[in-house]
Amino acid sequence: MNGPCPDRQDSIADYALGALDREQAEGLRKHLADCHDCRAYLQRLEQQGEALAALGRQVEADAEARQDKVIGVLEGVRAAPARRTPLAVGRLARLAVAAVLVLGAGIVIGRLTTPPPVDVEQLRADVETAVLASLTPAVRRDLLTQVDGRVQAALSAREAQVQAEIVAQVREDLRVFAAQLLSGTETRMDRRLAELVELVEAARRTDRQRVAKALEQIQTKMGMRLYSLAARTTDLPASMPN
Amino acid sequence: MDERSDKDLVMASCRGDRAAYAELVRRHYNHVFLVCLGVLGNVHDAEDAAQDAMIKGFERIAQLRDGSQFGGWVITIARNLSINLVRKRQAAARTVGNRQHAERPRTESGHEDLQRAVARLPWDLRLPLVMYYLDGRSVKTVARQLDISTSGVYLKLRTAIKELHDIMVTQGDTS
Numbered sequence: 001m002n003g004p005c006p007d008r009q010d011s012i013a014d015y016a017l018g019a020l021d022r023e024q025a026e027g028l029r030k031h032l033a034d035c036h037d038c039r040a041y042l043q044r045l046e047q048q049g050e051a052l053a054a055l056g057r058q059v060e061a062d063a064e065a066r067q068d069k070v071i072g073v074l075e076g077v078r079a080a081p082a083r084r085t086p087l088a089v090g091r092l093a094r095l096a097v098a099a100v101l102v103l104g105a106g107i108v109i110g111r112l113t114t115p116p117p118v119d120v121e122q123l124r125a126d127v128e129t130a131v132l133a134s135l136t137p138a139v140r141r142d143l144l145t146q147v148d149g150r151v152q153a154a155l156s157a158r159e160a161q162v163q164a165e166i167v168a169q170v171r172e173d174l175r176v177f178a179a180q181l182l183s184g185t186e187t188r189m190d191r192r193l194a195e196l197v198e199l200v201e202a203a204r205r206t207d208r209q210r211v212a213k214a215l216e217q218i219q220t221k222m223g224m225r226l227y228s229l230a231a232r233t234t235d236l237p238a239s240m241p242n
Numbered sequence: 243m244d245e246r247s248d249k250d251l252v253m254a255s256c257r258g259d260r261a262a263y264a265e266l267v268r269r270h271y272n273h274v275f276l277v278c279l280g281v282l283g284n285v286h287d288a289e290d291a292a293q294d295a296m297i298k299g300f301e302r303i304a305q306l307r308d309g310s311q312f313g314g315w316v317i318t319i320a321r322n323l324s325i326n327l328v329r330k331r332q333a334a335a336r337t338v339g340n341r342q343h344a345e346r347p348r349t350e351s352g353h354e355d356l357q358r359a360v361a362r363l364p365w366d367l368r369l370p371l372v373m374y375y376l377d378g379r380s381v382k383t384v385a386r387q388l389d390i391s392t393s394g395v396y397l398k399l400r401t402a403i404k405e406l407h408d409i410m411v412t413q414g415d416t417s
Contacts, residue, residue, distance in 0.1 A: 013399075014396065019396045019400070041407075048356075048406060048407060055353045055376055056375060056377060059276060063275065069293070070296050074297060
């Protein structure tokens, strides 16, 4: 058996696969018509393909039995995936429960072996009760006396302070009052001075008017005397014309 | 037949509905098995890997955000499991100086020669070959599920069928 033409081998395989376009396929068919070995090669490839497809069908025919086998195996191990999560969860749950138990035991042991936390308020009340109960009447009296003394001292100190504050306040009020009083006095004095100045000015005006009137009279009298003197010397009327 | 969508079945499976996951197995097991067969090259290993993939899918189903993607998701699990198995066996084979155990086919009735030849392909060629021919997937679907281009898939398929042909011819000559 001779082999196919080496330069046609790929084209024949592609042709068997249906991978050639129409033009390539037509060119190959022309060659195949003239080349027995290439034609035989194509025929064997096609038979090989058919055999492979038949093998596939045989595999498929056996598939049902294999599927059932696999499904059977899955039934057996099916719990594995389904169980895997619960197993993991169960393991976690067991760990969580164990952790809670350990923590709980630790807390209980701790409570039993360590003193309880100090209650400050309760402790304070207990101490006060105990101290009061332990005080004797004499001590109580001394204590009351001391307390009274301290209260009185505090009140005295407070009284002195209040007095000092009152004095300071009175002083301040007096200072303000004096300032206001002085301010009012000055105002009245100014007003009186102004009135006085005005009176003086009025008196001066009156004097000037009197002087002016007097001068006018003097001037008039002097004119008449000059005129009579002139008339004596000239032919003038005896009285001055108005 | 359960007419619920994959999404509904996934949600039900998350709630612990065992029948719902069994229905998902019926719908997708064959694709998963063929992907395993494509990587591992023999039916026996593929069965084990497919079963592991379905179990792992069940265990992790709560992690699947879009239930409608269950098919592609579980196939990815199957492919990764199978590839890991191949790599482990290749490493073991290198250690003991042995041939790949994964490429040692198990005798089946019918297409034994073809199965042996397929098993001798490198797994990166075998996987698209099995998905395309045995599983009947389109080139676009294979490209999407393998995250390669359609031209890349065609290239792998072309190489795969040529190599498979050569292996079959060699096997025929030696048998």
